[in-house]
Amino acid sequence: MVFDGEAAASLVKEMRLSFNSGKTRSYEWRISQVNAFLKMVVEQEDQIIEALRSDLAKPPLETVVYEIGMFKNSCEVILKELKQWMTPEKAKTSITTFPSSAEIVPEPLVLSLDPVVGAIAAGNAVVLKPSEISPASSALLAKLLAEYMDNSCVRVVEGAVDETTALLQQKWDKILYTGNGKVGRIVMAAAAKHLTPVTARRIISGKWGCNNGQACISPDYVITTKDFAPKLVDALKVELENCFGKNPLESVDLSRIVSSNHFARLTKFLDDDKVSGKIVYGGEKDESKLRIAPTLLLDVPRDSLIMTEEIFGPLLPIITVNKLEESFDFINEGTKPLAAYLFTNDNKFKEEFVKNVSAGGLLINDTVLHLVVHSLPFGGVGESGMGAYHGKFSFDAFTHRKAVLYRGFTGDASLRYPPYTDTKQKTMKALVAGDVTGVVRALFGWS
Incomplete structure (x- = not known):
């Protein structure tokens, strides 16, 4: 079956009819669907691990911790807090409307596994379009959600550009998108006054421990001072070998590149004449296995391909500046990042970083861990994304705060x-x- 504009319109009509029936608004329906999600990830853990292994050669431990574990936590937070989230919030009124009362009612929006469960908790009908470059994961999501979820209100559409285009032509009440650098560029600024093995390991975890750099919040580049760059490079070399061995292409703990197209794109970055001689570690690749080793590049030109396009892979340019404060302009001259990271013990510089860098999220002295804190919103700003989710923020992201004012027939001032x-x-x-x-x-x- 071809999924075109007509099919997309039919799907949206069907979903709206289900939503308008009122079934998604009840607490009982929302809880039943969250429980179905939990049951799905528990019962199908092996299939989820295998799908990510097939798409990325992702180590099972990473899947259990970063994918399954985090999603289960999201579900459990919703199960515990949803009734309170759904309760209308009392609002103050003024003498102008006396006598009266008012409240803010969380009203669901109809839209398009963390934000999905948040949208469901908010009482929405949901259409999920997984990435076509992870075919095993996409197929598994389509299969499992069809088996476990209420398909009148929760659906998966597989496909690529044509299918996405058809969906985007429809009228949605809310769209949440995670994509490449044309929509949102990921930036990391690592400016450290005291470089230690701990710092290097945390950079490695965020860059190569997240799908070998193929994650929306993995660092795209590092900024440090010219004086400290050699220490940073040496520390990263030692810790990379500790993590992935002397031949990282054979490491079972390092994910492969997701597709041949992305492998070719990353290879093009390395073959760029402007980065010739800039590789200070790594660079090995095996096209037959779609593997590229963790690679460090020092002081690549800012107009090189690797610095003007999204990397989304295991290549990490290190940019040097004379003073750490120069990193602010470097970051802010580009599109606003989804995440920016800072390593320093200088409290004043931390304050300056938070004040001057506009990003979806900031993390001081570590990488990516803000993603697992459900009390913090996760999302982009500007070109790096619209809206935020996580825990209560997922509920809020897919909820319209409807203002309601109540009055009686007395007190009608002339x-x-x-x-x-x-x-x-x-x-x-x-x-x-x-x-x-x-x-x-x-x-x-x-x-």
Whole structure:
């Protein structure tokens, strides 16, 4: 079956009918679907591990911790907190509307495994479009969600550009997208005054421990001072060998490149004449196995391909500056990053970094771990993304805060109706200003 604009429109119509029936709004439906998600990841853990192994050669431990574990935590937070999240929030009213009461009601939006479960918790119908470059994972999601979820309200559409285009042509109430550098560029600024093995290991974990650099929050490059660059390179070399051995292409703990197209794209970065002689570690590759070793490049030109396009792979350029403060301009001259990381013990510099760098999220003295903190929102800013999710933030992201004001039939003051006498005008002005004394003066004609 061809999934074209007509098929997409039919899908949206079907989903809206289900949503408009009101079934997704009940607490019981939302909880049943979150429980179905939990049951799915528990019962199908082996299949999930195998799908990611097939797509990326992702180590099972990484899948269990970063994929399954984090998603289970998200579900458990929702199961615990959802009833409270759904409760209307009382709002204050003013003397202008007296007597009255008001509340803010979380109202679901109809849209498109962390943000999906948040959207479901918010009472939405959901269409999920997985990435076509991870075919095993995409196929598994389509299969499992069809088996475990309420398909009248939760659907998966597989495909590539044509299918995505057809979906985007439809009228959605909310779209959450994670994509490449044309939508959002990932940046890391690692500026360290005291480089230690701990710092190097944390950079390695964020860069090569996340799908070998193929993750939206893995660092694209490092910025450090010219004086400390040699120490950083040496520390990274030692710790990379400790993690992946002397021949990383044979390491079972290093994910492969997701596709031949992406392998060719990364190879093009390394073959660029402008980065000739800039590789200070790694660079080995095996096209037959779609493997590229962790690679460090020092002081590559800023107009080189690797610095002007999203990397999304195991290549890590290291940019040097004379003073750490120069990193602010370097980062802010580009598109706003999804994540920016800083390594330093200088409290003043931490404050300057937080104040001056605009990014989806910031992390001091580590990488990627902010992703697992459900009390923090996760999302981009500007070109790096729209909206945020995680825990309550997932619920909020797919919820419209509907304002509701309640009044009775008493207290119908004549001053709001024409004719507008001087007394009425003075009284209304005082009411709008919240000036109780002025209201009294106006009503009684006191000067």
